[in-house]
Structure formats: structure tokens, C-alpha cells
Amino acid sequence: MKWIFVACFLVSNVLLGQKIFWEEGNKLNWNNFKSKINRKGGDNVVAYTNCGWIYSYEKSSNPKAPIKIEVQTVFNEDKSWKDTKRINDYVLLHEQKHFDAAEIFARKLRKEISEKIKTSSDFDKYFKGIYSKILRQYQDFQRAYDGETKNGMVEEKQSEYNRIIAEELENYKSYKTS
Template sequence: MKKFFFLFFIITSFTGFAQVSVSVNWTPHIPLPNSDTIFYNPSRKLIWPDFKGTPGSPAEALAVTSSGLGYSAAMKSWNGKTTIDITVYCYFSKQSSWVRKGRESEYALNHEQHHFDITYITTNLFIQKLKDAKFTRNNYGELVEKIYKECCRELEKMQNDYDGQTKNGQLKNIQAQWNGKINEQLDLLPNQ
């Protein structure tokens, strides 16, 4: 019985470490014409008509950008080989983003664009962490979700730092520093 248990343990241990190939892909989705979602495209900047939501809180904000990152993952096993495909995307929600009527300006739009850019920067961090991860058949679901949550926390921190330090774009000298920082980080990213 001990030999059987030991053999069973060895076989199940090796199946967890079977040959695993991982593919992490950036997908520049092309939404339907009347879609609520804009997927990040470095050559397509936000415009005020993209902000279709109803203004809400915080009351001191003149605009709000609702953006995020997401992924889909699938695992296939065949003949002892496992393939994990992870597709990553970065999006902007038109209906959840808003601007107060009469407060539209190029300066404010640049501030909001940088919120979307920060999301894209964090999306690339997510992609890199996925590529660096050591996936197995047994850990991939848990590990992808762990990395995703880490990156979402990083995204929230960077967005809060951006708004906090610039006072929502009101401190023009600090906004200029952030503009430079964000543009530098964008320039360092690989072309998707």
C-alpha cells in the first residue's frame, strides 16, 4: 500500500509540473460603433464627447475617467502538454466617465487622458508580471488572479497619487511634472 501511495504521489506531482507553455497577448479590441467601451490605443486620444456619464461626486471634480484593465484566460491540455492563453486589455467606460457642462478644456482633458494612460501603464506591468510568472497546471488560475489583484492595487495607488499630488490637476506645476513622468513611462513601453 505504501508503494502504491508513493507512486500515486509521484505521478500526481509530475502532472502539476508537466510541460506548460504560456502565451500572454495584448488585444487592441475594436469595439462596435455604438459601444460604451473604448479600448486603449496609443494613437487614439480621448475627446470630451467620450464622457457620456452624468456628473456626480466628488463635487470638487470637474471630470471623472472610469478606466480599468481586464483579462481572459484559458488552459488547454493535450498529450501531456498544457497551453495557457492569457489575453489582456485596457478600457475606458463612456457611460461611467463624465465632465461637468461648461468645464471642458484642453488642460482638463489632458489630465483625464493621463488617468487612462496610467491604466495602460499598469496594464503593461500586469503583462510583464504574467510573463515572468512560473505557471503550472495547478497554480495558473490562482496565480493569474493574485497578479491581477496586485496590479489593480498598484493602479489604484498610482491614480490616487496622481489626483492627490496634482489636487485633481489644479496644481499646474505638479501636473506638469506628472505629465512628464507619465509620458516617459509611455515612451518606455513596448509597441503592442
């Protein structure tokens, strides 16, 4: 018997809100930021990107059976906000990099899964630990990104992160979805 399970980083956002799946070459635009609520608060916040991953898997009750796991990066339009009086292309680039960073860590998650999880038994043993580890790394990266760039306002740091994010997307390109 196969079990199909769908979980997500932000279940209600994905199931109830509109979402955009990360695709190479497709960029966010200000129309994608549909929330009327500033979820971050603070006067220095010009926009907020709500993104993460969803994953699904097909698993057999046979512990030796192969397992199929899919991980996708999503942007949640209904939870992403902008201050229409202060937005510009530079801020949009900063927000795009949050989405791109989510894709980097989705690729890292796909890599770990492909290396360590081959069967239903492997999934039971390793998935939660792998997921938790990558999630912590992702959250730490996002915090550092906003902190060091001061939400994109420190141009030198923003340029540095733009380079880092582009390099990491390239480094993990073999783990992108087709």
C-alpha cells in the first residue's frame, strides 16, 4: 500500500493562498506581493517575502521499497507584503534574492535526500533530521542576509549576497527541478 503525504513549510499559506513555484528565469514582480498586512512590522521594512518549500512523497509499507520525494520552492503571494509608497526595483531585487535563497536550500535538501534516502526505511530514519538541519541553515542564512544587508540598504553587502546567491544556485544546479 502506498501512502501519499503532502507537507509544507507553511501549510495554510500554500493550501489557502496563491503560490508561485520557483523557476529559473522567472522573476517576482510587485504584483506578486498581495498581502495588505505587514507581517514583519517596523518602519524600516519596505517589503516582506513569504517563501519556503513544500514536499511530497510516495512511500510503500515495504521498508525496502524505493521512495519518491519531491521538494518545490514556493512564494506565497497572499502572505507577501509591500509598502507601495516606498518600493523600487532595488528593493524588489533584494526580495527576489530571498526567494532565490529558498531555492538554494531546497536544492541542498534535494541533494541530501538523493544521497541518503533510497527506501521507505531510509525515509523513516533520516528525513526529519535532514529536513530540520537544512531548515535551520536556511533560516540562519535568511536572518544573516537581512541583518548584514540591513534589509538591502547596505549596497556593498547586497552586492556580495547577490554574488553568493548566484554562485550557490550554480553550485547546486544539478539539484534543480526540471
